[in-house]
Amino acid sequence: MNEMTCDHVLDRLPELAAERVGEPDAGAIRAHLGGCAACAEAWSVVSLLAEAGPAPAPPGLEARLQAAVRSDQARTAAPAAAAGRRRSMPHWRLAAAAGIVLALATPVLMDRMGTESGVLSDDLEVAEALTESLPSPWLGEDEGMVAGAPVLDGLSDEALEQLLEEMGG
Amino acid sequence: MEAARRGDPAAQDRLVSRHHEVAWRVALGVLKDEDAAADAVQDAFLKAFRSLDGFRGDARFRTWLLSIVVNEARGALRRRTRRRESGLDDVGPVADTAAPVDREVVIRDEARRARALVEDLPEKQRLAVTLRIDEGLSFREIGELIGSSEGAARVNYHHGIRRLREKMTE
Numbered sequence: 001m002n003e004m005t006c007d008h009v010l011d012r013l014p015e016l017a018a019e020r021v022g023e024p025d026a027g028a029i030r031a032h033l034g035g036c037a038a039c040a041e042a043w044s045v046v047s048l049l050a051e052a053g054p055a056p057a058p059p060g061l062e063a064r065l066q067a068a069v070r071s072d073q074a075r076t077a078a079p080a081a082a083a084g085r086r087r088s089m090p091h092w093r094l095a096a097a098a099g100i101v102l103a104l105a106t107p108v109l110m111d112r113m114g115t116e117s118g119v120l121s122d123d124l125e126v127a128e129a130l131t132e133s134l135p136s137p138w139l140g141e142d143e144g145m146v147a148g149a150p151v152l153d154g155l156s157d158e159a160l161e162q163l164l165e166e167m168g169g
Numbered sequence: 170m171e172a173a174r175r176g177d178p179a180a181q182d183r184l185v186s187r188h189h190e191v192a193w194r195v196a197l198g199v200l201k202d203e204d205a206a207a208d209a210v211q212d213a214f215l216k217a218f219r220s221l222d223g224f225r226g227d228a229r230f231r232t233w234l235l236s237i238v239v240n241e242a243r244g245a246l247r248r249r250t251r252r253r254e255s256g257l258d259d260v261g262p263v264a265d266t267a268a269p270v271d272r273e274v275v276i277r278d279e280a281r282r283a284r285a286l287v288e289d290l291p292e293k294q295r296l297a298v299t300l301r302i303d304e305g306l307s308f309r310e311i312g313e314l315i316g317s318s319e320g321a322a323r324v325n326y327h328h329g330i331r332r333l334r335e336k337m338t339e
Contacts, residue, residue: 014302041334052280054303057193
């Protein structure tokens with residue numbers, strides 16, 4: 001039979017109380033308890049605690065937690081879904097809207113180029129930003145910049161559709 | 170787990186159902202107040218489900234969840250100002266010796282007394298004892314939860330049992 005140290009026996013008393021120790025270990029533990037007063041007292045404490053059992057959770061706690069999780073998940077999922085709808089806007093619509101913005105901005109820029117050279121550099125930067133990286137048919141949905149994207153960001157599908165309608169697009 | 174991560178409400182309900190009792194007991198072990206423990210467990214579950222994407226799966230979900238519970242409970246304890254009174258007065262030693270002694274009643278009363286004495290242990294010893302006896306956690310898992318090494322968790326458990334032994338024989 002295995003000789004067990006006090007520390008080893010103490011470690012396994014909860015398993016013994018839960019009847020999860022097989023032979024020959026269980027026999028070795030019981031033999032040790034029979035000859036060690038300190039471990040025998042520890043066994044009485046552990047077995048009493050196991051007898052009392054853990055405190056049960058209050059009635060209704062499970063339902064309360066499930067309801068709280070559902071509510072919280074619904075709340076955090078809604079804005080994410082809306083953002084996803086905006087991000088997943090088809091490229092052709094973004095390209096069309098970017099074209100519209102360019103069409104609107106270009107006459108203004110051309111006019112200002114002829115009269116106010118002082119603000120020319122700022123306007124050119126705006127124009128460059130608008131013309132930068134038009135969507136490529138080879139780019140994936142999440143790749144690449146779309147011209148005018150910062151301008152279009154935040155516009156709802158309905159607002160874009162209205163813009164396209166007004167421009168005859 | 171994957172279904173819960175995708176936001177499947179039924180899968181999330183199942184995780185709550187499976188782990189809410191042990192989560193509550195761990196929080197109670199820190200806070201020693203049932204209402205505060207319930208609040209801490211709720212906060213912990215909400216945080217856990219919001220962070221499910223960050224759960225790598227290299228540890229058991231229960232251990233990961235319980236570490237969140239312990240953090241929430243300790244945070245609540247720090248914010249709390251009221252001290253909970255010990256429940257020792259509610260459980261005395263055993264039956265009236267003038268009446269015939271019912272062995273089962275004696276054992277039941279002694280068991281309740283042992284449970285009450287656990288609440289007076291220092292937090293790490295209390296958690297090490299209850300997590301080992303009630304939940305069957307390994308010392309490595311207990312160490313992760315109480316913020317110590319596996320060896321220190323074992324020492325806390327041993328010291329806790331020894332202290333309870335001394336108190337029971339006083």
